[in-house]
Amino acid sequence: MTSAQVINPATEQVVTTIEAADQAATDAAIARAQRALTSWRQVAPGDRARLLRRFAEAVDADLERLAGLEVTNAGHTIGNARWEAGNVRDVLHYSAGMPERLLGNQIPVVGGVDITFHEPLGVVGVIVPWNFPMPIAAWGFGPALAAGNTVVLKPAELTPLTAIRLAELALDAGLPEHVFQVVTGKGSVVGQRFVTHPAVRKVVFTGSTEVGKQIMAGCAEQVKRVTLELGGKSANIVFADADLEKAAATAPYAVFDNAGQDCCARSRILVQRSVFDRFLELLEPAVQGVRVGDPADAATEMGPLISAAHRDRVAGFLEPSTKVAFTGSRPDGPGFWFAPTVVLPASPADRILTEEVFGPVVAVLPFDDEADAIRLANDTEYGLSGSLWTSDVGRALRVSRAVEAGNLSVNSHSSVRYWTPFGGFKQSGLGRELGPDAARAFTETKNVFIATD
Ligand code: TAP
Numbered sequence: 277m278t279s280a281q282v283i284n285p286a287t288e289q290v291v292t293t294i295e296a297a298d299q300a301a302t303d304a305a306i307a308r309a310q311r312a313l314t315s316w317r318q319v320a321p322g323d324r325a326r327l328l329r330r331f332a333e334a335v336d337a338d339l340e341r342l343a344g345l346e347v348t349n350a351g352h353t354i355g356n357a358r359w360e361a362g363n364v365r366d367v368l369h370y371s372a373g374m375p376e377r378l379l380g381n382q383i384p385v386v387g388g389v390d391i392t393f394h395e396p397l398g399v400v401g402v403i404v405p406w407n408f409p410m411p412i413a414a415w416g417f418g419p420a421l422a423a424g425n426t427v428v429l430k431p432a433e434l435t436p437l438t439a440i441r442l443a444e445l446a447l448d449a450g451l452p453e454h455v456f457q458v459v460t461g462k463g464s465v466v467g468q469r470f471v472t473h474p475a476v477r478k479v480v481f482t483g484s485t486e487v488g489k490q491i492m493a494g495c496a497e498q499v500k501r502v503t504l505e506l507g508g509k510s511a512n513i514v515f516a517d518a519d520l521e522k523a524a525a526t527a528p529y530a531v532f533d534n535a536g537q538d539c540c541a542r543s544r545i546l547v548q549r550s551v552f553d554r555f556l557e558l559l560e561p562a563v564q565g566v567r568v569g570d571p572a573d574a575a576t577e578m579g580p581l582i583s584a585a586h587r588d589r590v591a592g593f594l595e596p597s598t599k600v601a602f603t604g605s606r607p608d609g610p611g612f613w614f615a616p617t618v619v620l621p622a623s624p625a626d627r628i629l630t631e632e633v634f635g636p637v638v639a640v641l642p643f644d645d646e647a648d649a650i651r652l653a654n655d656t657e658y659g660l661s662g663s664l665w666t667s668d669v670g671r672a673l674r675v676s677r678a679v680e681a682g683n684l685s686v687n688s689h690s691s692v693r694y695w696t697p698f699g700g701f702k703q704s705g706l707g708r709e710l711g712p713d714a715a716r717a718f719t720e721t722k723n724v725f726i727a728t729d
Contacts, residue, residue, distance in 0.1 A: 277295050277296065277297060277298060277301060278295075278296045278298070279293045279294060279295055279296055280293070280294055280296045280433050280460075280461075281293055281294075282294055282349060282434070282435075282436065282437060283434075283583070284348050284349070284351070285350065285351035285579070285580045285581065285582050285583060285611065285612045286351045286570065286571055286579060286580050286610075286611045286612075287610055287611060288584075288610045288611060288612070289610075291348055291349060291437070292437075294436050294437075294440075294460050295460060295461075296433070296460060296461040296462060296465075297459050297460060297461035297465070297466050298461070298465060299465060299469055301459070301461075302428075302459055302461070302465065302466045302469040302470075302473075303469065303473065305428050305454075305457050305459045306399055306401075306428055306469070306470075306473050306475050306476060307475070308453075308454040308457065309399045309426040309427070309428050309454055309455075309457060309475075310398070310399050310426070310475045311454065312426045312452060312453065312454035312455050313396075313398060313399065313425070313426045315452065316421075316424060316425075316426055316452060316455045317396050317424040317425075319424075319452075321375035321376045321378070322375070322376060324375040324421075324422065324424070325372045325373070325374075325375045325376055325422075326372075327449065327450055327451055328368050328369075328371050328372035328375075328418070328421060328422060329368070329369060329372045330449040330450055331368050331445065331446050331449040331451060332365045332366075332368035332369045332372065333365075333449070334445040334446075334448050334449040335361065335364050335365040335368060335442070335445055336362075336365045338361075338441070338445055339358065339361045339362060339365070340358075341441070342357075342360075342361040342364070342410065342438055342441055342442075343357035343358045343360070343361045344357070345437045345438050345441060346360060346361070346409065346410060346435075346437075346438055347571045347572050347579075348437070349409075349434075349435050349436075349437040349438065350406065350407075350409060350434075350435050350582065351535075351571050351579040351580040351581075351582065351611075351612070352534065352571055352579060353571045353576045353577060353578065353579050354571060354572055354573070354574055354576075355574060355576075355577075356533070356534060357571075360408060360410040360411050361410060361438075363410065363411045363414065363694065364410050364411065364413075364414040364418075364442065366694050367411070367414040367415060367418040367694045367710075368414065368418050370418070370694050370695060370714075371418035371419050371421065371422040371714070371715070372422065374419060374422035374423065374714070374715040375422050375423070375424070375715075377715075378394045378423065378715055378716075378719065380392040380393050380394060380721075385725065387727055387728065387729050388725055388726050388727040388728045388729070389725070389726045389728060390723065390724070390725050390726075391723075391724050391726075392721055392722065392723050392724070393721070393722045393724065394423065394715075394716060394719035394720070394721060394722075395424075395719055395720050395721075395722050396423050396424035396425045396718065396719060397423075397425055397477040397478045397501060397718055397719065397720060398425060398426075398475065398476075398477035398478075399425065399426050399427075399428060399475050399476050399477060400416070400417075400420040400425045400426070400427050400428075400476070400477065400478045400479075400480065400718060401427075401428050401429075401430070401467075401470030401471075401473075401476045401478070401479045401480070402416035402417055402420070402427055402428070402429040402430070402479075402480045403430050403463065403467045403470060403479065403480065403481045403482070403483065403491070404416075404429065404430065404431050404432060404439065404482060405432050405482050405483040405484075406432035406433075406434040406435040406537075406582050407534060407537040407538060407539070407582070407634075408534070408538075409431055409432065409435040409436075409438050409439060410438045410439075410442070411692075412482045412505070413429055413431065413438075413439055413442065414442075415694075415698070415709045415710055415714075416429070416480040416482075416503075416709070417429060417456060418714075419709075419710075419714035419715045419717065419718055420478075420480070420718045421451075421455065421456060422714075422715045422718075423715040423716075423718040423719050424719075425477075425478075425718050426454065426455050426456070426457075427455070427456050427457070428457050428458075428459055428470065428476070429443075429456070429457070429458050429459070430458075430459055430460070430461065430463070430466045430467050430470065431458065431460060432463075432483075433460070433461070433462060433463070434582055434583060435582075436458075436460045439458045439460075440458055440460065442458070443456060443457060443458040463483075463487065467481075467491075468494070471491055471494035471495055471500070472494065472497075474498060476500070477500065477501060478500065478501035478502065478503070478718065479491055479495055479500060479501070479502050479503075480502075480503045480709075481502065481503070481504050481505070482504075482505040482506075482539075483505075483506070484506065484507060485506040485507045485632075485657075485658075485703050485704075488504045488506040488705070491504065492504060492706070502706065502707070503699075503705075503706065503707035503708075503709065503717060504700075504705045504706040504707065505539065505698075505699060505700065505704075505705045505709065506539070506658075506660075506700060506703060506704050506705045507539055507632040507634075507658055507660070507703070507704060508539045508540060508541065508543075508632060508658045508659075508660030508661060508700065508704050509543060509544060509629070509630070509631070509632055509656045509657075509658040510540060510541065510542045510543065510544070510658070510660055510661045510662045510663075510681065511542065511544045511545075511546050511652070511653040511662045511663075511679070512527055512530055512531075512542035512544070512545045512546070512662065512663045512664075512665075512689070513546045513643075513649050513653055513662070513663065513664040513665065513675065513679075514527075514545065514546065514547045514548065514551070514555060514664075514665045515548050515646075515649070515664070515665060515666040515668070515671065516548040516550045516551045517666055517667045517668055517671075518665035518666050518667060518687070519665070519667065519687070520551060520554060520555055520558060521558060522665075522687075523555070523665040524555055524558030524559045524562050525558070525562050526689055527542070527545055527559060527562065527638075528559070528562050528563050528565075528566050528604075528616060528638075529566075529577070529689065530542040530663060530689035531543050531545075531636070531638045532563075532566055532577075532578050532604075532616045532636045532638075533577075533578070534578075534579075535578050535579055535580065535581050535614065535635065535636050536590075536633065536634060536635045536636035536637065536638075537581065537582060537586075537634050537635065539632075539660055539661075539704070540660055540661040540683065540691045540692070541634075542638075542661070542662065542663055542689065543632070543633060543637070543638050543639065544629060544638070544639050544640075544641070544652075544653075545559075545638055545639070545640040545641075546641060546642075546643050546649055546652050546653060547640060547641070547642055547643070548642070548643060548644075548645075548649070549642040549643065549644055552640075552642045555640075556601060556640065559618065559640070560601075560602050560618075563602060563603070563604045563616050563618055564602070564604050564605070565604075566578055566604045566605075566616050568604060568605050568606050568607065568613070568615065568616065569607050570607075578616065578636065580611045580612040580613050580614075581612040581613070581614050581635060582612065583612060584612055586612070586634070586635070587612045587613075587614055587635075589634075589635075590614055590633055590634065590635030590636075590637065591614070593627065593628055593631070593633050593635075593637055594617065594619070594637070597622070598619055598622075598628070599619065599620045599621075599622065600617060600618070600619055600620075601618045601619065601620050601640065602618050603615045603616060603617045603618070604616035604617075604636075614635055614636055615636070616636045616638075617636060617637045617638070618638055618640060619637060619638065619639045619640070620639070620640060620641070621639045621641055624652075624655065626639070629641070629655075629656075630656065630657075632658070646671060646674070646675065649675065650675060650678045650679060653679045653680075653681075654678075654679065654680050656702075657702055657703040658681075658700070658702060658703055658704045659680045659681040659682060659700055659701030659702040659703075659704045660681055660682055660683065660699075660700040660701075660704035660705070661681055661682065661683040661684065661685075661691040662679050662681045662683075662684050662685075663684065663685045663686070663688065663689050664676065664679070664684070664685075664686055664687075665686075665687055666686070666687075672686045672687075680701045680702060681700070681701055681704070682697075682698065682699045682700045682701050682704065682705070682708070683698055683699075692710070693710070694710050695710070695711060695712070696710065696711050697709070697710055697711035697712075697713065697714075698710045698711070
């Protein structure tokens with residue numbers, strides 16, 4: 277075991293030091309999870325549901341503490357952090373409805389009865405990034421536990437504190453030991469072991485497309501199940517017939533929320549040419565109105581970036597030739613701050629249009645007509661989310677069907693609800709999380725024929 281420092285990104289102060297597991301410690305956790313599986317999968321569905329409800333209630337009772345940990349560890353605004361802890365509670369409550377609803381089929385056959393079962397996979401490894409440490413963890417472990425799997429979870433090295441607390445709350449709520457474990461450490465050690473260890477039967481990975489591809493290739497060695505939630509370069513399409521005031525007032529929050537460190541960030545704003553200048557006029561005060569500062573202050577709307585290295589990476593997208601239309605504000609002093617920035621790209625090949633910045637930088641570009649908007653929106657390897665603004669319901673549906681992305685919103689920027697499916701097209705991912713089928717993704721379908729003759 278080695279250790280790693282946890283830094284508060286708003287102050288640059290060391291918060292604490294956390295153990296970093298080596299391969300032997302990871303193997304030991306996986307072995308414990310495998311032993312715990314035998315009894316966990318046999319817990320009656322109603323009892324598993326009750327335990328998940330108690331876990332949800334424990335999270336609810338601890339909501340302020342969890343939110344406070346995320347403010348300190350990830351620099352999330354307190355408003356967002358409360359929502360995130362509440363999301364874990366809600367995902368657990370929703371998951372508690374799953375064990376009793378994992379229904380199989382009875383299929384007509386000759387000479388007997390044919391039935392299907394949804395069997396748990398076994399040990400599930402969940403690898404979580406630093407941008408939304410709590411919700412992304414829960415979207416994996418809630419349905420996985422509900423379906424009768426045991427879970428080993430690796431938080432990002434930068435943001436382990438809420439995951440560690442959630443594991444304590446699970447035990448307090450009565451989940452049997454080793455059914456849900458958190459293993460802190462490096463992705464290249466702990467996360468990689470989830471990929472190579474034969475007892476881990478599924479890997480749920482959220483993070484960069486680059487690492488996601490390695491995980492998928494590694495899982496192929498054992499035909500291991502994998503869910504990938506990767507990057508995005510989502511479009512916010514504003515048609516001339518839209519409510520321009522509302523579209524401009526909300527656009528900053530669709531990309532600068534969580535300081536742009538959001539795979540669903542609408543980081544390309546496509547605006548119909550006839551209203552392009554008017555939209556920019558409206559956007560400028562909206563961007564300047566984003567309150568950037570102390571994440572613990574309830575009035576703050578945007579906190580810092582996660583680390584100095586990440587701030588440098590984001591800054592690297594702004595080259596001397598980049599045309600910055602306008603920026604918002606950022607505090608002086610310590611902290612990994614970056615002002616909201618609006619860029620007018622020079623050409624479609626500009627990296628600001630093709631690569632995921634994962635920071636508070638948005639590119640605005642014009643389009644001519646509906647076909648041009650769809651072409652530009654789809655001109656990316658990613659396909660996670662997107663928004664479109666129009667008052668024409670036919671166009672809203674046509675464009676929604678034509679944009680190659682998993683999660684779209686019309687005259688709104690919402691994309692994640694725990695009871696609707698979430699995931700990406702193209703290189704934004706593989707598989708879906710959340711929604712009514714969430715537990716199915718953690719099962720194998722077994723078909724059994726019983727002869728009656
Ligand atoms: P990644 O390197 O992909 O890290 C995500 C998670 O995977 C972390 O827990 C990480 O562990 C782990 N990991 C890293 N290498 C691994 C490996 N070889 N095997 C197994 N697990 C591994 O992302 P990042 O470095 O945090 O961010 C880099 C960029 O990825 C961002 O700038 C952004 O563009 C993108 N990103 C996207 C998302 C979403 S939600 N789509 C989330 C985060 C980042 P460590 O903590 O040890 O690194």
